[in-house]
Amino acid sequence: MEAVLTIENLQVEFETFGGSVQAVRGASFQLFKGETLAIVGESGCGKSVTSNAIMGLIPNPPGTVKAEKIMFKDKDLSTFTKKQFREIQGKDISMIFQDPMTALNPTLTIGEQLTEGLKTHKKISSADVKKKAIEMLNLVGLSNPEDRLKQYPHQFSGGMRQRIVIAIALICEPELLIADEPTTALDVTIQAQILELFAEIQQRTGVSIILITHDLGVVAKIADRIAVMYAGQVIEIGTKRDIFYNPQHPYTQGLLNSVPRLDLMEEELKPIDGTPPDLFAPPPGCAFAARCPKAMIVCNKVEPDTTAINEFHQVSCWLQDPRVKQ
Known part of the structure; x- marks a missing residue:
């Protein structure tokens, strides 16, 4: 399979008054063409920071991004300047941010925000820009698209705003789409519609998707592979079947045991005891060792x-x- 994105040993640190926070600590994974890779884990595990590092959105200072490589096709993004990132942001790599209400500018019409990427990256006529904007609103399932272009964000519901944000991200036909918790603020019905929309768009355009979420129900519906993050590291990665039916890491097992199940209604949920480690001073061994019911002596000493x-x-x-199994 053709790799669209290859990340090796990604590290992101933030300098604060209290010291250096190691938000991402050696994350490595690949994304293949036309697939959906879900990145899951607790809040604060480094999911969004990883996506922002790929997009070149980590401010420096206070943030510092280091990696052996961040290969997008044949381009190493770890060597890119701000100007080089501007050339691919929205065109080759696009991002759907968490909250559509804050992602949209309340003082600009939907048409102005939707066509900004096209005007920046593509040399096409005004008539073609408008035609493409109407086409994108149709693609995401909004009725009366010509009238919608003249309206403002406050005139739309939450689900409609989310569809508009998706249209903005896709209008330049990127090869890589990063969706940062795109269904968090939506009710279950709208959430299902958005997930169906993702599947339909991927089938039509062949876009590769990184889906960042902590909702395992969303993951089960649309992901091809899953990367589990904990304390800034990818601790387990595999196909959807591997992770759901054969989880190997105690943290992954704990996440799955924490999800309510209809076939086990009479049993109590099993939360993961303890709290994540302090990323000002990460532990020397396995980051999950202090919370792990199966931890051994070596887990606390060696990564x-x-x-x-x-x-x-x-x-x-x-x-x-x-070596341990022997």
Whole structure:
């Protein structure tokens, strides 16, 4: 399969008055053409920071981004300047931000915001710009698109605003789309519609999607592969079947056990005890060791290597390390 994005040893730090926060600590993963990769984990585990680093949106100062490579096709984004990022932002790589109400400018019409990317990146006539804008509003399922272009964000419902943000992200036909919790603020019915829209758009355009969420129900519906993040690291990655039916890391198992199930209504939920580690001073061994019910002495002292379970399933856990199993 053709890799659209390859990240190796991504590290993001933020300098604060209290010291250096290691928000992302050596994250590595690949995204293949036409697939949806879901990145899941608790709040504060580094999901959004990772996506912002890919997009070149980490402010410096206070943030510092380092990586062995961040390859988008044949371009190494880790060497890009702000000017170079501006050339690909919205055109080749696009992003859907968490809250559509704050992502949209309340003083500009939908038409102005929707066509900004086209006017910046494509040399086409005003008539073609308007035609493309109407086409995108049709694609995301908004009725009367010509009239909608003249309206302002406050005249739309939450679900409609989310569709508009998706249209803005897709109007330049990017090859990579990063969706940062795109359904968090929506009710269940609208959420289902947005997920169906993602699947339909991917089928039509072949766009590769990174979906950032902590909702495992959303992941189960549209993801092809899943990367589980904890304390700034990718601790397990595999296909949807691997992660849901054969989770290897105790943290992944804990996440799945924390989700309510209709077939286990009489049983109590099993929360993950404890709290995530302080990223001002991360622990020397496995970051999950202090909360892990299966932790061994080595877990607290040495960081585990990545172990391959199969071709697509990898985990960073001493319990799966062949040296311990021997």
